[in-house]
Amino acid sequence: MRVLEVAAWTFVPSAGAVLAEWGAEVIKVEPLAGGDPQRGLVTMGIVDEGGGSVNYMIEIPNRGKKSIGVDLLNPGGQEVVHELAKTCDVFLTSYLPSRRKRMRIDVDDIRAVNPNIVYVRGSGHGPNGPDADKPGYDGVSYWSRGGIVVALTEDAEELVRSRPAFGDLLGGMTIAGGIAAALYKRATTGEGSVVDVSLLGLAAWNLSPDIAVSQLHGGSAIPKFGHADAPNPLVGNYRTKDGRYITLMMLQMDRFFAEAMHAIGLPEVLDDPRFADPASRFENRSALIAMMDEAFAKRTLAEWREALAGLSGAWGVVQTPGEVCEDPAVTVNGYVARTTTMNGVPYTIPVNPVQFDEQHVVPDGAPEHGQHTEEVLLDAGLSWEAIERYKQMGAVL
Structure with a gap:
């Protein structure tokens, strides 16, 4: 051609x-x-x-x-x-x-x-x-x-x-x-x-999602939430001890909740009535996010890479452009x-x-x-x- x-x-x-x-x-x-x-x-x-x-x-x-x-x-x-x-x-x-x-x-x-x-x-x-x-x-x-x-x-x-x-x-x-x-x-x-x-x-x-929803229900926008009141605590950015960020992206919260809490080091929330079911977790999401913030702040990025390595839900590190060049998936695939x-x-x-x-x-x-x-x-x-x-x-x- x-x-x-x-x-x-x-x-x-x-x-x-x-x-x-x-x-x-x-x-x-x-x-x-x-x-x-x-x-x-x-x-x-x-x-x-x-x-x-x-x-x-x-x-x-x-x-x-x-x-x-x-x-x-x-x-x-x-x-x-x-x-x-x-x-x-x-x-x-x-x-x-x-x-x-x-x-x-x-x-x-x-x-x-x-x-x-x-x-x-x-x-x-x-x-x-x-x-x-x-x-x-x-x-x-x-x-x-x-x-x-x-x-x-x-x-x-x-x-x-x-x-x-x-x-x-x-x-x-x-x-x-x-x-x-x-x-x-x-x-x-x-x-x-x-x-x-x-x-x-x-x-x-x-x-497309923003424009489509802007034409529905009298011109409403996609609902906006801050980090502290995100509807799903397993979707968001969490700051580590050394000032880096981990991104969690587990949209199916019920599927990954127990596994994620064990990986993060918060197994006790599984027995907490505030987080016993989806409705309760949504109602008390700010409290759960605060606990997760505290947990992530106790370990460095390197420590979190090891702790989350076996987690089956999606997560990743917020990287710089320079780090992208050294990312193992980037290098091995020739990106x-x-x-x-x-x-x-x-x-x-x-x-x-x-x-x-x-x-x-x-x-x-x-x-x-x-x-x-x-x-x-x-x-x-x-x-x-x-x-x-x-x-x-x-x-x-």
Whole structure:
């Protein structure tokens, strides 16, 4: 499968990275001047130049691709993109409708040279309506407008800050899944599809329970409880002696209650009439949570790992991102991989979570700006003379 990606930043390009890890050849078309604007983005003090540093915000959504530099406002550059589109199965773009028309990369333009291509648009707010041509980013379209920040902040005075590319990367996986379905349709019917995924639609999907309940019973919200009065004491976060947290997630309280109380070191509650049955446990849940808080505060995280090891109910440790890299389940399953940039600088990066036949993904680094221009154009059937002519026109890098 060959993908022609005319996109920038993280949302849509991350879909190309997933497809590359699934085995596709992904050709990334970058602006002639400067390339993908994210190449010049300084993020948390790490830049993409000098000193052997790694611009991880380029590597994450662009690994495994080939890069070609093209001026999409140059008629010659537009011809080049059309020539490449003839050879591709998928056209993937993040550009707004008005820019797609100016660049001659809209649906009709690409379908004119490849009628059955799968045409894919990632946007902030969807293909229709008053905001279809409005810029959208993860922090605006997904995090804020999509209601994610309100759902995560709850009653705190200050809004929770968005994490880098939080919705973008979820969206990239979503786009990749849509492309896979469209390719299956094309393989079985011969017809290509126009696939749309928006950050706003993704947020609505992520908040399905909140949005659904907001439309019921006069607009009520999902009931909110604090830690001290949670309806199920076996669902929550408990602080350890050394300031870490254990998360319990045993939704079937009756099933796990006796086993959990023994593991936590509170067998006496099993004979306490306050906790004799489900109704009593709910009525006296605050007292039980207080007892559990006291019990968890007596042991360190290491001690709790040992004490809870045999518990059949679900529990886990609240980990830092750094700890996730060392998590035994993460390492043995290959969810985080060691790779290098195109310049040979080593770094660690998560790979897409889908595996086929238990094969671990080993990602390649992201390409340099325009690194594969000649290679890609030659593969598409252009002659050296034609490539040189496009270069003299300022159409390609």
